[in-house]
Amino acid sequence: MNFYLKFCKKTSSLVLTIASLGLVCMTAIITWQIFDRYILNDSPNWSEKLSIFIMNWYVLLAVSVGVHESFHLGIDLIRNKMSGVLKKFIDVSIYLLIGYFACSMFIYGIALMTQTWTHVIPSLGISTAWSYLPLPISGVLIVLFSIEHLLLIFTSKES
Amino acid sequence: MTLLILMGSFFLLLIFGIPVAFALGISSLLTIIFEQLPPLIVFQRLSSGMSIFSLMAIPFFIYAGELMTHGGIANKLVTLASKAIGHVRGGLGVVNVGTSMLFGGISGSAVADVSALGSTLIPVMKKKGYDDDYSVNVTVTSATIGLTIPPSHNMIIYSIAAGGTVSISSLFLAGFIPGILTGVLLMITAYVIAVKRGYKSEKFDGFLPLFYAFIGAIPGLMTAVIILGGVLSGIFTATESGAIAVIYSILVSTFFYKTLSWESFKLATKNAVKTTAMVLFIIASASSFAWLLALNDVPSQLFDIMQTISSNPLVILLLINLILLLLGTFMDMSPLIIITTPIFLPVVVELGMDPVQFGIMLMLNLGIGLVTPPVGSVLFVGCAVAKIPIEQTLKSIWPFYLALVAALMAVTYIPAVSMTLPKLFG
Numbered sequence: 271m272n273f274y275l276k277f278c279k280k281t282s283s284l285v286l287t288i289a290s291l292g293l294v295c296m297t298a299i300i301t302w303q304i305f306d307r308y309i310l311n312d313s314p315n316w317s318e319k320l321s322i323f324i325m326n327w328y329v330l331l332a333v334s335v336g337v338h339e340s341f342h343l344g345i346d347l348i349r350n351k352m353s354g355v356l357k358k359f360i361d362v363s364i365y366l367l368i369g370y371f372a373c374s375m376f377i378y379g380i381a382l383m384t385q386t387w388t389h390v391i392p393s394l395g396i397s398t399a400w401s402y403l404p405l406p407i408s409g410v411l412i413v414l415f416s417i418e419h420l421l422l423i424f425t426s427k428e429s
Numbered sequence: 430m431t432l433l434i435l436m437g438s439f440f441l442l443l444i445f446g447i448p449v450a451f452a453l454g455i456s457s458l459l460t461i462i463f464e465q466l467p468p469l470i471v472f473q474r475l476s477s478g479m480s481i482f483s484l485m486a487i488p489f490f491i492y493a494g495e496l497m498t499h500g501g502i503a504n505k506l507v508t509l510a511s512k513a514i515g516h517v518r519g520g521l522g523v524v525n526v527g528t529s530m531l532f533g534g535i536s537g538s539a540v541a542d543v544s545a546l547g548s549t550l551i552p553v554m555k556k557k558g559y560d561d562d563y564s565v566n567v568t569v570t571s572a573t574i575g576l577t578i579p580p581s582h583n584m585i586i587y588s589i590a591a592g593g594t595v596s597i598s599s600l601f602l603a604g605f606i607p608g609i610l611t612g613v614l615l616m617i618t619a620y621v622i623a624v625k626r627g628y629k630s631e632k633f634d635g636f637l638p639l640f641y642a643f644i645g646a647i648p649g650l651m652t653a654v655i656i657l658g659g660v661l662s663g664i665f666t667a668t669e670s671g672a673i674a675v676i677y678s679i680l681v682s683t684f685f686y687k688t689l690s691w692e693s694f695k696l697a698t699k700n701a702v703k704t705t706a707m708v709l710f711i712i713a714s715a716s717s718f719a720w721l722l723a724l725n726d727v728p729s730q731l732f733d734i735m736q737t738i739s740s741n742p743l744v745i746l747l748l749i750n751l752i753l754l755l756l757g758t759f760m761d762m763s764p765l766i767i768i769t770t771p772i773f774l775p776v777v778v779e780l781g782m783d784p785v786q787f788g789i790m791l792m793l794n795l796g797i798g799l800v801t802p803p804v805g806s807v808l809f810v811g812c813a814v815a816k817i818p819i820e821q822t823l824k825s826i827w828p829f830y831l832a833l834v835a836a837l838m839a840v841t842y843i844p845a846v847s848m849t850l851p852k853l854f855g
Contacts, residue, residue, distance in 0.1 A: 289706070290698045293488060300485070300672035304665065322480050325488065325709075329479060332706030333450075341703055342448030343711070343761055347803050349446035364447050371455050378469040382476075401480070405472055
């Protein structure tokens with residue numbers, strides 16, 4: 271189990287680093303777009319599509335980091351008032367439901383990819399399926415991190 | 430029935446503590462399955478709700494805000510405001526509001542505002558003998574000014590939610606006067622309470638230190654000028670202005686202030702990634718939720734219901750404000766903008782209200798929701814910074830609520846407050 275927790279921590283920090291690179295790339299592309307238009311008098315047609323493509327990737331990847339670090343906003347008021355078995359039950363249900371949503375992200379993300387395999391993103395020249403790929407990837411990661419939380423809930427001592 | 434499943438499951442999930450973004454997604458998924466539509470629509474909506482070019486301004490604004498916080502620009506603004514207005518009675522309270530007006534204008538995010546300024550100002554106020562509840566009340570309520578004083582990323586969300594028919598530059602122009610009005614009302618409130626509680630004033634340092642503080646703050650203030658200038662003149666789109674603001678913040682804090690190290694750059698980038706992932710994921714899943722509401726004809730049904738309650742536009746506007754305030758107490762701002770705009774915008778347009786004016790009303794209204802329990806992210810951050818329980822602030826926060834509501838009413842019922850500038854320059 272310790273191995274699994276360590277693995278999750280490493281994975282999450284790697285994913286966060288990749289997502290950060292995404293944000294930096296996006297900034298660079300849009301800056302290039304402005305430079306291109308005003309200095310070189312040439313409007314690149316790929317920059318908007320590519321930066322949207324990157325945004326899709328980095329946001330969905332970082333969403334899984336949010337499950338690991340539990341930084342997604344929610345109402346904790348009632349959950350914090352609970353204690354004992356009831357709190358445990360609610361916490362377990364929360365991560366099961368998040369896991370369920372993540373599984374759907376995986377299944378239907380793959381379905382979207384197979385449906386759009388032959389479509390091409392105009393001006394980028396790659397298949398639209400690539401822009402749906404972060405859905406299943408993030409789905410797998412979220413399942414991974416939900417299991418991590420479930421393990422922690424079950425092994426934690428009553429406080 | 431469909432609607433019951435959508436709303437019912439959403440509220441149930443929310444109450445038991447599932448993060449908002451997942452609650453929106455799961456309830457949309459359940460509804461789609463119940464209606465026997467292909468579930469893949471939810472994820473297609475999720476993906477397309479995020480693939481909007483003007484939405485990209487949000488990560489850039491947040492990124493620029495993080496860089497400025499870690500690069501020390503926020504501190505320069507605190508210095509400027511305290512040298513300028515610190516010598517009036519209850520000075521630091523008024524300074525707090527003034528700094529929020531300066532910084533909120535740049536970061537455009539109330540949570541960023543309260544965490545950056547609160548962590549600087551609240552300890553100082555504590556040291557000078559101000560009560561904790563007063564410091565928190567002033568800090569959190571004035572942080573909402575950043576939502577109305579441009580640039581504000583929530584205005585971009587509104588512009589997208591309104592179907593791209595409302596121009597971002599009109600919204601930016603429209604926000605100035607309501608933002609200043611809110612600031613002035615809060616300053617008066619802060620002053621009156623300070624006098625009542627007998628807080629002392631700072632001594633005026635003279636004009637030279639004020640001048641130096643101003644010079645020191647100019648590079649920071651320029652960030653807002655760049656974004657606003659770019660958008661209002663039409664040279665840059667909001668997204669492009671955001672990217673420029675990021676590059677500019679990096680350059681200024683590295684080479685001018687010399688406060689941005691490689692470590693703090695990495696920290697700022699990671700923080701920005703986390704915040705944007707949270708915000709954009711909520712927006713994406715809210716867009717599939719909003720799509721289901723529209724599919725089930727909720728906007729027009731609600732319009733009919735409102736018509737039967739009253740035909741008086743003033744009453745309907747009051748009703749809409751009350752509904753939004755209620756929703757705002759337990760839900761966050763960005764999903765509410767995405768979900769309620771398609772519902773209420775047609776109603777108010779029918780009543781003759783300009784979509785721009787409605788946008789500003791929405792910002793002020795939902796801004797109040799950020800500082801009210803049970804869920805108020807800005808209030809929570811403020812209390813966390815000051816390390817006091819929320820109950821302690823709630824006993825004395827009502828005069829500040831009153832000021833915010835007064836500003837909201839002015840924007841709702843007096844079109845000139847928001848529409849004067851867009852009409853002049855639009």
